Amino acid sequence: MNVQNFNTVDPFADEGQQLGDEDVGSQQNYIHIRIQQRNGRKTLTTLQGLPKEYDSRKLLKAFKKEFACNGTLVEDEEAGKVIQLQGDQRLKIQNFLTEEGIPKNTIKLHGF
Amino acid sequence: MSEEPLFDPSLKKKSKKKQVAFSEDPLGADADPTQPAPDVIDNRTTNGEAVDMGPTTAHEQIAKQQSGEIDDDFKAMFGDVKKKKKAKKEIPLDLGEEGSGTATPTTAAADDLDFSDVKKKKKKKKAAFDLEAFEKELSESKVKDEEPDIDEAGGEPDGHHLDDVNEEDLGEDVFAQSHEAPAGVDSQNEPWLSSDRDYTYQELLQRFYAQLHASNPALFSSSTKRYTIAPPQIMREGNKKTIFANIPDICKRMHRQPEHVIQFMFAEMGTTGSVDGSGRLVIKGRFQQKQIENVLRRYIVEYVTCKTCKSFDTLLTKENRIFFMSCMSCGSRRSVSAIKSGFQAQVGKRIKK
Numbered sequence: 001m002n003v004q005n006f007n008t009v010d011p012f013a014d015e016g017q018q019l020g021d022e023d024v025g026s027q028q029n030y031i032h033i034r035i036q037q038r039n040g041r042k043t044l045t046t047l048q049g050l051p052k053e054y055d056s057r058k059l060l061k062a063f064k065k066e067f068a069c070n071g072t073l074v075e076d077e078e079a080g081k082v083i084q085l086q087g088d089q090r091l092k093i094q095n096f097l098t099e100e101g102i103p104k105n106t107i108k109l110h111g112f
Numbered sequence: 113m114s115e116e117p118l119f120d121p122s123l124k125k126k127s128k129k130k131q132v133a134f135s136e137d138p139l140g141a142d143a144d145p146t147q148p149a150p151d152v153i154d155n156r157t158t159n160g161e162a163v164d165m166g167p168t169t170a171h172e173q174i175a176k177q178q179s180g181e182i183d184d185d186f187k188a189m190f191g192d193v194k195k196k197k198k199a200k201k202e203i204p205l206d207l208g209e210e211g212s213g214t215a216t217p218t219t220a221a222a223d224d225l226d227f228s229d230v231k232k233k234k235k236k237k238k239a240a241f242d243l244e245a246f247e248k249e250l251s252e253s254k255v256k257d258e259e260p261d262i263d264e265a266g267g268e269p270d271g272h273h274l275d276d277v278n279e280e281d282l283g284e285d286v287f288a289q290s291h292e293a294p295a296g297v298d299s300q301n302e303p304w305l306s307s308d309r310d311y312t313y314q315e316l317l318q319r320f321y322a323q324l325h326a327s328n329p330a331l332f333s334s335s336t337k338r339y340t341i342a343p344p345q346i347m348r349e350g351n352k353k354t355i356f357a358n359i360p361d362i363c364k365r366m367h368r369q370p371e372h373v374i375q376f377m378f379a380e381m382g383t384t385g386s387v388d389g390s391g392r393l394v395i396k397g398r399f400q401q402k403q404i405e406n407v408l409r410r411y412i413v414e415y416v417t418c419k420t421c422k423s424f425d426t427l428l429t430k431e432n433r434i435f436f437m438s439c440m441s442c443g444s445r446r447s448v449s450a451i452k453s454g455f456q457a458q459v460g461k462r463i464k465k
Contacts, residue, residue: 074455
């Protein structure tokens with residue numbers, strides 16, 4: 001006897017997929033902009049959680065040119081690619097990203 | 113809002129409708145005050161158009177008339193719908209006063225059921241409304257001037273632009289919470305009122321809150337008054353460390369574990385530190401009072417204020433490794449995101465490999 005019910009679509013199929021690409025426990029795909037103090041009055045700005053569709057190397061290049069600062073791209077095990085910039089560029093980064101069409105509510109500005 | 117299902121699209125402009133409403137209005141300036149009002153008013157004009165005339169039955173009218181003070185609450189409660197009616201209703205009255213001049217004598221007769229009287233009252237109330245809102249704005253701007261006693265303490269110039277950003281970013285924090293609300297109270301700020309398009313939810317919501325707060329000033333004066341936090345006391349220890357002296361006090365005020373607050377602060381500021389013998393927090397790095405205050409504000413927005421009712425009377429409990437914030441005043445309960453410190457760049461000496 002053919003049990004019809006077993007032939008239907010697996011009800012959990014898309015559920016699992018959802019869980020998969022939502023990346024449980026991550027910080028909700030925010031772009032985090034942080035600041036770190038260095039010695040003296042020097043600071044360091046980090047940009048973390050950039051969506052995959054943006055090329056972080058090109059972005060870094062644009063940042064460096066736009067803000068007239070140096071910067072580097074750091075690979076982190078947890079955070080993935082992180083852009084580091086010299087000095088406090090948090091505001092400028094935020095403005096830049098919003099002007100390029102990244103919604104402001106996905107950007108989180110941290111620090112003091 | 114499809115209150116007028118029979119609305120004729122050719123009558124686009126308000127002015128035209130106004131005239132129709134006026135000439136056909138059974139309760140207009142020439143309504144006889146000695147006659148009791150009809151129980152049910154036909155809200156159609158002769159050419160079959162629906163005209164919105166506010167309360168449709170005499171009972172409603174009386175109730176409205178007698179409610180007096182409660183009326184404001186009532187209006188605020190149903191702000192959207194009632195307001196729309198009112199705006200329309202006022203128009204015939206204006207015309208009546210300017211055009212015929214008969215409106216004033218009829219109101220002088222002051223029958224209880226005189227509808228033009230009701231309208232008149234309404235209008236006055238509205239004016240008072242605006243005044244009230246204005247006063248509130250005034251007082252609030254005063255408060256605004258007074259409150260940032262801490263903010264003015266900022267010393268070094270390099271922190272300034274940051275502080276500005278943070279304040280506007282944190283839009284709904286303890287201090288800045290209510291500045292926007294009363295702005296929309298008077299109808300002049302709402303040009304959409306006179307247009308015929310469907311009102312958006314945002315507009316109506318804003319209007320609702322503006323009126324709610326205008327008619328119940330106690331609503332937010334109590335919340336802002338009640339919840340004040342002592343400004344953080346910041347001292348410098350040596351050259352590279354900052355002492356946050358009154359953190360136990362602040363944590364007690366917020367009903368939060370100092371550990372949680374400290375964890376958040378360290379994650380947010382990207383530093384480390386320790387708690388000394390007398391409960392003071394020693395933070396690595398140089399921070400000003402204003403900077404610490406900004407971090408604290410962010411903490412309050414994120415982990416202390418109830419997202420539903422904006423109350424600060426909340427408790428944080430931990431269940432199964434997840435923090436839940438339960439509100440004591442509205443009973444809502446929600447999970448809050450765990451504190452996670454992000455990527456920490458390597459500063460100073462490199463680790464030898």
